[in-house]
Amino acid sequence: MLTEADNILLTRTGQKTPMGDLFRRFWQPVLLSAELPEPDGPPVRLTVLGEDLRAFRSTDGTVGIVSPRCPHRGADLFFGRNEEGGIRCAYHGWKFAVDGHCLALPTMDPGPARMRAEGTIRLLTYPAREAGGFVWAYLGPQAHRPPFPEFEFTALPAAHVFVSKKLQQCNWAQACEGGLDTAHFSFLHMAISDADAVTADLLTKVSSGIDTVRWMRNDGAPRFTIDAHPAGLVLGAARRGDPDETYWRISQFLMPNHGLTPNAFPGEIYHGQCWVPIGDTSCWIYNYTWNPDRPLTEAERARFSAGSGIHAQVDARYIPLRRRENDYLIDRTKQKTESFTGIEGVSEQDACIQDSQGFIADRTAEHLGPTDMGVIRFRRLILDAARALTQGEPPAALAHPRAYRVRGGGAVAPSAMGFGEVMRSRFGNEHGLAAPHTTATA
Ligand code: FES
Ligand SMILES: [Fe+2]
Incomplete structure (x- = not known):
């Protein structure tokens, strides 16, 4: 038997909950590798610990686990084009790599301002890796990313x-x-x-x-x-x-x-x-x-x-x-x-x-x-x-x-x-x- 407070503590894993914070310190399976069967294939939706996310397999086979929201004006990257090393937003063509760095900002004229913006604008991403047939993600603070568990x-x-x-x-x-x-x-x-x-x-x-x-x-x-x-x-x-x-x-x-x-x-x-x-x-x-x-x-x-x-x-x-x-x-x-x-x-x-x-x-x-x-x-x-x-x-x-x-x-x-x-x-x-x-x- 638990108190009501402990039952809440045990069962709630959303952001900023104690159990949610605990889970986020551990690598978690978030997809089967088979759900992203091919490079440059369609992005997929996923929800983990109450957090809405998108995933895609890039041209070199690596997997990106990313925010659904394009940093420009929030279009959903589920509808994006997964092409040549990154995901391109379908609204105005901004493009991001699996680690979130900006690869293209075609709505700005080429020049120093665009280069600066490309260097600073980032898509929110989480570290991902594949092992044992699963895609695993680490959703916790980067400074505390742990070694991968050796199942x-x-x-x-x-x-x-x-x-x-x-x-x-x-x-x-x-x-x-x-x-x-x-x-x-x-x-x-x-x-x-x-x-x-x-x-x-x-x-x-x-x-x-x-x-x-x-x-x-x-x-x-x-x-x-x-x-x-x-x-x-x-x-x-x-x-x-x-x-x-x-x-x-x-x-x-x-x-x-x-x-x-x-x-x-x-x-x-x-x-x-x-x-x-x-x-x-x-x-x-x-x-x-x-x-x-x-x-x-x-x-x-x-x-x-x-x-x-x-x-x-x-x-x-x-x-x-x-x-x-x-x-x-x-x-x-x-x-x-x-x-x-x-x-x-x-x-x-x-x-x-x-x-x-x-x-x-x-x-x-x-x-x-x-x-x-x-x-x-x-x-x-x-x-x-x-x-x-x-x-x-x-x-x-x-x-x-x-x-x-x-x-x-x-x-x-x-x-x-x-x-x-x-x-x-x-x-x-x-x-x-x-x-x-x-x-x-x-
Ligand atoms: S909202 Fe994504 S490029 Fe404009
Ligand atoms: Fe059972």
């Missing part, structure tokens, strides 16, 4: 990685909390019949002694152990497994808005999500999926593209097919006979229940219990960081870009084994750090 998926060859995005129709924080609350899998995503697609996928491992479906069905009250690390939190949820064994689902929260999922066993595919506020009542979810050991197969890519696990079924504008307006196409018959929700897809089940908490969840009337420990620790960490920043203290995670190279995943361990030892045996170290990769991605 494992951004260091792998592109063939090992799949990314997607989807609209989430509620505030970022409750969606992020949904990712950290791994207890809900025993209910929200659970099948009544083994014919359910999610369950059928999980049941493929039963032959090798990994029966996560049965363990999650049988134990809906996992015990949480949570450790802080330089980039955030590692969260272990322990369920009873086979006799004398514990099934651990280990997730990660990475400041300020990433979550890594707890499902992958060694050799399997890892997943992460980043909840990037559009405004205070919606966010984009940037999903990343990677296999450090091998390229993803065409069949795996096709499955993720069609909507599977964290990847939703979306239209060309990344709007989920099953969403608020159509009650996520809930099928009440299937809810009685096949799955707990009657809604198709893990991502859609998450979206439904998180949206259902309201556009901005009211945390003043909750009754939190032991399985909410991850949610409690997340709130404490990020609220303390936002408050500290108002006192001039920057978030500690910014100084630890390598601490982002972590994994989440599943493990089966003897029941007597403590969480630290489980982490060491599953990942080789207590925080889930992955070994560095030497191959750089394109």
